[in-house]
Amino acid sequence: MSTTTTAPPVQKRLAWAPILYMGGLHVLALLALAPAFFSWSGLFLCLALHWLTGGIGICLVYHRLLTHRSFRLHPKWLEYPLTMIGMMASEGGAIGWVADHRRHHAHSDEEQDTHSPLQGFFWAHMGWFMVTDENSRHTDAYYKRWAPDLFRDPIHRWLDNTFILFPLGLFALLYVAGQYYGGLGMSWMIWGGFVRTIFVLHTTWLVNSASHIWGYRSHATRDQSTNLWWCAALTYGEGWHNNHHAFQTSARHGLDWWEVDPTYMAIQAMRLVGVASDVKLPKIRKNADGSLIETDVRPAVPPTTAATPQEVLAEVQETHV
Template structure:
């Protein structure tokens, strides 16, 4: 049992209007995308392909590769995967990685920025709408990335990646005379995709600290949640991950399907991944 949390410090109670406004706009546009006038099978395909690209970029690129250095890949592969993850618009890679490493250092403690002890809604998404003190410690937690101009540029301009993507989608939609036109394709592939990816990612912070089972006795609330694992390409095996954060494989039991791990195996077969670190589940041990 965790001690009840007190009220937020005064400096954190005010909403960050930039982040809050952006999230409101994205959710409104995602709802608009679902109107019948914007439906098309091409939009569904664009959504599916970019969902795979974005989620894999987050899970394999930003998370297992960069944040935890669970494997080694050529520089061009790393940068491609990081760009894919940055398409998720979950801040830039330096901020993403720094905050994630901070989360592991203080998981479910009051200093954790999405501390599950403050409740499901806070850990799911409310935390990002307020001041995040951990951002002041990025030098400490992501200093290895801050020395790279590639990462610094992406961290500053990550939102710009959506512009060429949107223009390309609009052109395809108009040229192919897709139902709903270029606007429909853009709505499905950008705001709708972003909102779904947001909530899937946030479920790893919220649902997997509340629902599921534990293979390991970690000093936090992390749990393994099968349905989050399916949506997030294996990130839902969260208790396994918190017990062995450096492991490139999160699904450690035979039934814990980990799609990101299958991509790591593919990279290894292709000679594009080496020094892959993995953990094992031993029944009765924790």
């Protein structure tokens, strides 16, 4: 007689800190419905800071630089103030963000995926950060496994531990500056702070949810990632997500001429002024029927098997060869 044992189910707990913080931001953003708090300068700050904190801070710095190392910065210390801009988006510290995203690529569209679409749109969009378990908790062991390059850096560790000070500090700065500029403190804080943060969060999350459901696929990746034009428009090129999953270390996500990629344009501008180099790109050729042949920048995740942390990190390290 033989007996079999099964592993106990992973115990999930509500992550109250992000639930309360994100929930509070959503409630505070509703103050924008009051006409008394509207100003054109506040709306301008909302859009400008969406680009700065979301487009530069998250898309360019957190994602293409820190997670995938698709280019280098010169001098290296520029990485730290740019990371601070990313922290103002209220998406957490860079080490945790990078670790979660590398885990996503290693197990894309599987149960172990950080924000797997297998569990529904809401989970992939925002439900995933409301729950924590032993596999996703942001511990030193988790960081050492998925983001050892950043975890070894004492400055990045300090920034990760103090990240909450940066969005809160920006909210306070907007209020003080707005009061000085004609008594618009509440307007600037609500529109440039709360509304802008919610806008950044949901546009970022759309890449995890909508760009794994709707859109078209140019590459036969092992997941269900898609290219979604309206998501790309909202996320400065991040919505060309199937292209990204095919070439994860590529600095360019929009690979066809009409796939506009503002984040890559920003990287090109940085290269022209000498602060970016070693920009990783796939070389694209076309078959006679117009289909793409991809060469040079190999996929970071093998097309038929889930990648290990070592395989994901090997691709990151390749950018420094």
